[in-house]
Amino acid sequence: MLIPPNQIKISLITAPEFNLEYLWWLTILFFVLAVIYFIGVFVIRNNINTNNHRTKDKKIEFSPMINEFLFFEDSNSKEEKMNYLNLKVTIRELIKNDFDRNVLTEVLLDLRKDLSGESQSVLIKLYKDLGLHHDAYKKIGSRKWQVVSSGIVELTTMEVDESYGLIIKFINHRQSTIRKQAEIAVVNLREEGIKYFLDNTKFKIAEWQQLKLLDVLRHKPNYTPPQFALWLTSTNTHVVLFSLRLIKYYSQNGAEQSIITLLKHKNRDIQAEAIECIKDFHFVSALTTLKLVYSKASHDIKIAILDAIGELGTIADVPFLENLQLTERHFNIKGKVIGTLNKIDPERIMPTKNISRSDFYKTEPNIDSHYVEDEVISESIIEEPLENIVVVSDEEIIIETVDVTDNGNGIVAAEEELKVAIIEEDCIENLEEQSDNIIDSTTINTEVVTNIDEIDLSFLPHVHHETEWVEKNKIEEEKLELKQHIDEELSIDFLPLVTAEIPIKAPVSTFTQEEFEPLFELDDDYSEHKKVIETAILNDVIPTKEIESIDWSSIIANNNLNTTIEVGDDLNPFDSLEENAVFVANFMPQEELDTMVLLENIAELGDCRELTILHEIANNNTSDLVIERANELITKFSYETPRPSELFSGENALAESVFTDIYNLADQETKLILLNEIKSIGDEKEIHLLESIIKTASEKLVEQATEALEYIKSQLEITEQPETETEERSLFEVDFELELNESIKRRIASNDNGSTLFDQLCSLSNSLYKKKNG
């Protein structure tokens, strides 16, 4: 019994009371619902199973009948024919039942998929004979889209072409499944179906749908495709695109101008498809439009256009591509441009990125053949361009240059480098002149050529002879390498300024090798220079006349060498330079240089233990410079610091001065400072030191020492006079109060470094310290 809700008391403190009867009622309700559910599932499942079994049984029942129909032959026996007629009657009776009709339809549709050939045709005929297609018509009229769709599929599968008129209504159906089935049906059922479809479809044709339609067309027996170019003007872009694909598939190349026009279509897919068609049909006339469209095309289209140009293009399209190579910034497109260039003109552009220089491989000494090949190639490179390349731009031409080798005759290699550089400049000028001459010989207007230097032609692409483009590329690479090589080889900043000390008036040939004393030796560069240039001369790369025309004497004269060089008309100028040219300088011989280096090292690091070797050097050497330096060092290291007892003995007069030790261990500049200090603070103790300096030291020190000595002596005379007066006084008249005389006070006042000897020494050490620290 249910309790009304208003009688249920709910306390906020105690748990609410719940009527158990109410709970039981709920349990029973859910149990009943569960039972109903399970019964429903069971019943439905049973029905499905029953239907399946019935269908299966029916199929088994229909199967032999269908077999009889399918494989009936006129040649059969009378019994078989009678059996066939009985079966026909039976089956017509059976199909009066809707279920049986559906099963039979299902069987025929299944078998249609598995059978081909004559059996298939018989099967379709049987389907129509039994009037099963009328059921499909009914399905088409259904409101349910899935039923409509299945009806269309059934009619399409059984090839009921009478249904064509019904199905075409669905090609613009809003339900995509119906629409797609209708499209396939229309195309499948009749040959003109594709035309109707292309004419009337307003919807998008998906890629997958296009493939299915194409598959339908492909499998249609004896199919004659229409001219799909008719639909290139369609307002439906998908129709245009599909038409282009059909044109390509059926190779209908009669619509050249229409396809070319489609290159300008706003739709990228159509553009791409048109390009594909142009490429497939090899429409060369499309090249102009392709180039026109290129500038405003998307990246994908640009690449497609370049691909098409690569297929169709000729050498005439190379300037366009070269321009693109310079202007294009997108990596992929630029790569494609280069690829296209090389496709049109194989190996026009050689790989340049991450390629090691030839020098990198020259470290392997055993690969002589490789060297020879390289040389041959480089020589041929030098030879070829002079004859064939038309140099339009004012690009710098750099000829094969040189490695300076050992100048065994003592000629300064650096000078040779300088000369080679000058020769190269001359040769470049000659090459340019020769190039201009070559241009004259071509079909280019002479006036244009002569004025070519006056006009800025940088905007123009480089024009090369068609057959020589590979060599031109190689030459350009070689030029770059050689330019770098020249920069490295001929940098002569390190060289000393060479001036002539001995004017040479006699002919150069009279000089002997001994008269030239090279300061340093360079590598085997000079002979290589010579060799390469000689090779160039032999190969007529540098015309002999051009070299002979060089004013060698003026080149040398510019170096202020005052040398007389005899350059005969028949004489190779390099030979004359090698044998006769003299570059005189008073360079120190290597042996003397080594000795000087040794002496400087001894001066810096040595002590009195090096005296023996210093004496040896002084005795054995003839060079004045070496002897002088050795004697200096001997003097320096010969001085021994006196012992304290010796220092204060009367015999060691030098020891009286506190400056003696410092002076003997100091360098020239320090000595000058010391002398200055002695002058300021010295007294009679420094007189002996100053006198010894005057006797032995150099002119500057002597001068300073003399000045200091005179000053000290004058000071001593001033101070001696009052002393003589005091001597005359009696002992008791002596003023014991310490009082400095005026001169001393003045000296102290004028001297910032202090008044006492200690102060003076401190200031001296400070000045020395300051000097040392700069």
Place this chain on the structure above:
Amino acid sequence: MSKTVLLADDDQLLASLLNFRLKKGGYVVHHSANGKEVKEYLKNSMPDIIVSDIMMPYCSGIELIDYVRNELKSNTPIIIISSAGNEQNVLTAFELGANDFITKPVSPTELLVRIAREVEK
């Protein structure tokens, strides 16, 4: 004496149709709907030719070829019918020793000719 054909196919309709056609063509046809039945049959008797679908319950057509060639050591001609003309299936079938390969849709007449050719070999 008429030749025996073992027809192994789980599709009842097609099997029935082919069975009908083969019988009409003069062959004695034994139909098996799955691999188990086929193996049971082959243990007891060897037909003159085997026509098998590639997709069958318990034992595929490929496994059947392997069974016949390697376990039964029989050179009985085998024709494989497949709904999918998968290249890999075709190659595998021929590698294992299939004599012929037909893809659906099948023309029963054509099959009959092929069977006749294989049997005559």
